Amino acid sequence: MTTLPLVSVIVPTFNCTRFVGEAISSVLSQDYSNLELIVVDDGSTDDTVERVQQYATRVQVLRLDNAGPAVARNRGASAARGEFLAFLDCDDVWLPGKLTAQVQHLLRNPGVGLVHGFEIDWYPDKTGAYPSPSNYVTSHDSVKQIESNSGWVYPELLSSFWLC
Secondary structure (H helix, E strand, O other), X not given: OOOOOOEEEEEEEOOXXXXXXXXXXXXHOOOOOOEEEEEEEOOOOOOHHHHHHOOOOXXXXXXXXXXXXXXXXXXXXXXXXXXXXXXXXXXXXXXXXHHHHHHHHHHHOOOOOOOOOOOOXXXXXXXXXXXXXXXXXXXXXXXXXXXXXXXXXXXHHHXXXXXX
């Protein structure tokens, strides 16, 4: 049996107590199990750290003085042990199967250095409730390479933010 590569998931956070639990849960409920979750608190002044520490046995928490999300991401990356890095903002969630689909794509295509997915704007209904993320799930087989976003993507990353 082949061991799947470790994926280090890095979540920078700052005063995100309202959403961080859902972000963490969306990572921990992935069907890809060989992952480490690193939450980097960027000097929160609310109870974000206490919320994250509820997951203490499954999450590594790093704390910084407020220096911005780029510094927090870099600190998480320096602590990561995984072969692959994955980033998630503290107010976003991952759909089920995201990591499995992306790791499978990377393993099938060893020349690929970066995999991303597109965002789905998620709005509440008239009552203020958000629909279940499962409403948006298709399948692992829906992962495909989009040629227009393939190749040397550095200029695109500088001119726009289409990477999710």
